[in-house]
Amino acid sequence: MKLISWNVNGLRASVRKGFLDYFNKVNADIFAVQEIKLQEGQINLELDLPDYYQYWNYAERKGYSGTAVFTKRRPLNVLYGFNHELSSKEGRMITLEFDEFYFVTVYTPNSQRSLERLPIRLEWEDQFFDYIKELEAKKPVILCGDLNVAHQEIDVRNDKTNHGNSGFTYEEREKLTRLLGGGFIDTLRFFHPQDDQIFTWWSYMKTVRERNIGWRIDYFIVSEKLKSSLVSSTAHTDIYGSDHCPIELRIDL
Structure with a gap:
């Protein structure tokens, strides 16, 4: 199976920039997007993606957050959000249940530059961890998305120069360490444990992406x-x- 995840930072804008060309070329079995902003x-996209079942989770706030999943296989069940209010109000998560596994896509809340949202973020992390572990007790989980x-x-x-900044605080990093220590694998690091040049997000500031x-x-x-x-885990940095690039997982199921 080929799985793709991409924070598109506005799906309508991404479509204008060639999203569908990439989508059709990559021909994924499951394609998840975050921050759809609609x-x-x-x-x-019914006519553009005729071979895919489509599942959408919209934020209540217009032009903000949201997730979607396009899958060639019809899931047994679909769940939107979990027991944290941000997951429902802001459309941050979709879970698809298949015979062999759960597929979860998530757009984790940003703690913001001032870290004013860090307490909410850490509360989210605790409840999200419990949710993923509950799923995993039933069948294996494939989790993807922008974990911020x-x-x-x-x-x-x-x-x-970024230690302590939003997205690189000790607290946020420790929450991911706990998840990985709880029976999960960061697939890119599984295949590329020492590669320090693989990134998935770049600021829009001039030449930042060109200089990686x-x-x-x-x-x-x-x-x-x-x-x-x-089988493999890669980032399509090209x-x-x-401002994010797509990531890919190949898995033999």
Whole structure:
């Protein structure tokens, strides 16, 4: 199976920048997007994606957040959000249940530059961890999306000057460490444990992306039970259309 995840930072804008060309070329079995920034009825992809079932989770606030999943396989069940109010009000998560696994896409809340949202973020992390572990107790989990945290120093180009900043606080990083220590694998690091040049987000400031001054904050994370099925995990850093790039997981299920 080929799985793709991409924070498109506005799906309508991304479509104007070639999203559908990339979508059709990559031919994923499941394609998840985050930060769609639209409401129901503001885009129609039924004719563009005829081979895919579509599932959308919109934020209540217009032009903000939101997630979607396009899948060639019909899931057994679809869940929107979990027991944290931000997951429902801001459309931040979709869970698809299949015979062999759960597929979860998430757009984790940003703690904001001033860290004023850090307490809410940490509350989210605790409840999200419990939710993922509840799923994992039933069947393996494939989790993807923008987790809004760079886990290790090699995941930030300028790590020394970013310690303590939003997305690179000790607290946020420790929450991801706990998740990975709870029976999960960061698939990109599984295949590329020492590569310090793989990033998935870059500021829009001039020449930042060209110089690869980025952060790795988008992930495919899977249950340890799926370790033997992993084939590859990569970032498509050559694909533009957003301040994030798509990431890919290949898994033999």
